[in-house]
Amino acid sequence: MRFKIIIAGLAVGTLGAGCGAADDATGPAAVPPSVTGPSSSAPQPSAPATSASSGDELRIAVQAYSDAFLTGDAKTAYGLLSERCRKRMSPAEFTGIVEAAGKMYGSALPLATYSAKVSDDLARVTYTYAIKAINQEAEPWTREDGRWHQDDC
Template identity: 45%
Template sequence: MRTRATITLATAAALLALTACSSSDDKASSPTDPAPAKTTTPTPAETGALELTVRDYTEAYFKGDAKTAYGVLSKRCAGKVTEELFAATVRQAHTDYGAGHPATDVQADVSGDLARVTYKVEGLPKFDQESQPWAREGGTWKYDAC
């Protein structure tokens, strides 16, 4: 019983860490900081590819498809959680909530190879995201909210 509770707590902690959206790492601009990058209007292809990746990631996550979902993590995020722990988190999310919770109303603010994405998770408003960080690595969008 204690082992199950420990695994459940570790899984919950990992789930929260991976789904939480924090701005505490964002630095306020100061006079000594370089000028912020200009936000450019993304092309429809850039936005479309990102929106599709967000939808695919969310679908894989709630289906319990850990391999696919882990493959969408940025290198930085993958370096913070083992594939095994992530898989346990995804399996637990599938057990707790089941499949069929697509990302809807996906809106992306793209600036170069970085983006902030806001979307809803159908049927699970507690998982709705606002300004979730994503990064383009090697031409592919990756989940970067770790």
């Protein structure tokens, strides 16, 4: 999820949240992934290597990141950011964004649609929700140490 779009959306969403706008399908713009800092204890979504393809693992990571972000679970979402993104945004900055998203949305949302273009360890993922304002188009993901990480920073 793009940080600039999300930050703008949070500002608009925060103003509208008191009026019930957060439940509106045309509500605030996308909310960015959570941030908490690299942690070896942060859950890392992956399916057993013997039963899941790389595409399945990517989709599982995308849903895990989305779930963490929209529920305000900054620690998990930050753990799903690429190393490059963790270097560019502190856990404190990211946590504030993710906690705001959690207050705005409060629950995980199922993906309405999902598609990915994968090339080796890089992917561009497009996914949509029932709430159009948080749809993601060609979001960058990268595979690091065998696991997929959101790389939109």
